[in-house]
Amino acid sequence: MELAIFSYIADLVFGDPSWFPHPVRAMGRLINFFDKKLPRTLNKNNDRLSGTFIAVSVIMVSATFAYFIIKTAGSINVLLGNIAWIFIGYTTLATKDLTGHAVSVKNELAENNIVKARQKLSCIVGRDTHSLSTEKVVTATTESIAENTADGIIAPLFYLFIGGPVLAIIYKAINTLDSMIGHKDEKYIHFGWCAAKLDDFANFIPARITGFLIVVASLLSGKDTGNAFHIMLRDGKKHSSPNSGISEAAMAGALGIKLGGPCSYQGKEHDYYFIGDAKKEITIHCISEAVKICIICSILMVVLSFLIKKIIL
Numbered sequence: 001m002e003l004a005i006f007s008y009i010a011d012l013v014f015g016d017p018s019w020f021p022h023p024v025r026a027m028g029r030l031i032n033f034f035d036k037k038l039p040r041t042l043n044k045n046n047d048r049l050s051g052t053f054i055a056v057s058v059i060m061v062s063a064t065f066a067y068f069i070i071k072t073a074g075s076i077n078v079l080l081g082n083i084a085w086i087f088i089g090y091t092t093l094a095t096k097d098l099t100g101h102a103v104s105v106k107n108e109l110a111e112n113n114i115v116k117a118r119q120k121l122s123c124i125v126g127r128d129t130h131s132l133s134t135e136k137v138v139t140a141t142t143e144s145i146a147e148n149t150a151d152g153i154i155a156p157l158f159y160l161f162i163g164g165p166v167l168a169i170i171y172k173a174i175n176t177l178d179s180m181i182g183h184k185d186e187k188y189i190h191f192g193w194c195a196a197k198l199d200d201f202a203n204f205i206p207a208r209i210t211g212f213l214i215v216v217a218s219l220l221s222g223k224d225t226g227n228a229f230h231i232m233l234r235d236g237k238k239h240s241s242p243n244s245g246i247s248e249a250a251m252a253g254a255l256g257i258k259l260g261g262p263c264s265y266q267g268k269e270h271d272y273y274f275i276g277d278a279k280k281e282i283t284i285h286c287i288s289e290a291v292k293i294c295i296i297c298s299i300l301m302v303v304l305s306f307l308i309k310k311i312i313l
Contacts, residue, residue, distance in 0.1 A: 007089030015096035027176045047190035055194045062173040088165035094152035106287040128264040145290040146251035155206035161305040207243035211250045217296035218254035228254035238273040252276025
């Protein structure tokens with residue numbers, strides 16, 4: 001348990017430097033390699049089989065690598081083994097990276113640099129950003145904070161606390177697979193089927209924990225707690241994902257704004273449901289408020305996990 005807390009602190013301190021050989025980038029390269037090597041057959045079963053092969057391979061390689069590093073380091077020295085444990089756990093978390101990207105978008109908007117804000121937003125969202133208005137940039141950033149609070153912070157913390165860094169790395173591999181091939185377009189609808197289903201399963205509990213943590217965080221940050229809970233229950237299932245909508249709905253309710261709606265991916269328009277009610281105007285300060293809630297959620301998750309572990313043991 002204490003080692004997991006050190007992993008969390010390390011993430012807050014170091015984040016994800018671009019020069020660092022991060023395991024997730026290695027996973028991405030492996031997924032991309034398989035993606036290019038395995039052809040599409042236009043046969044649903046064959047493509048699902050190929051996609052399942054990629055998913056199983058990437059998960060096994062990632063888990064084996066993490067286990068080997070920790071086991072080898074531990075066989076040399078207990079302290080070295082603990083450092084390896086903390087290090088692998090740290091690489092699964094994205095608190096500083098997520099909040100840093102969000103704040104950088106907000107800072108560009110504050111300087112009226114809409115072009116740079118769109119460019120920085122493109123680092124954390126998959127949608128087209130080149131023509132977004134200031135309001136849409138803020139909306140997309142807030143949605144990203146809400147969604148990534150769940151799958152970039154709370155979910156890896158959840159698996160880190162219950163199963164250590166190997167389980168957290170397995171989760172990270174699943175999440176990376178989903179982000180790269182778990183799409184519903186023509187190219188990946190069957191090929192990414194396994195990745196998408198695994199991600200839905202892996203995020204089911206963490207997403208709901210995140211939703212309730214956002215509700216509690218809204219209370220601690222002076223936001224609309226009752227509305228956060230109400231909108232989470234009312235709109236949480238409107239999202240195309242069975243999990244992402246919960247944290248986004250809770251965040252929309254806490255801030256009193258409307259998220260979701262039409263957006264474009266690779267030039268193709270998608271008409272998504274709106275989430276939340278427009279009780280307040282969307283301004284750049286929504287990003288700061290969402291970041292604050294995100295950080296409080298991460299702290300609550302660490303404290304809650306620590307207390308539960310102490311009670312059980």
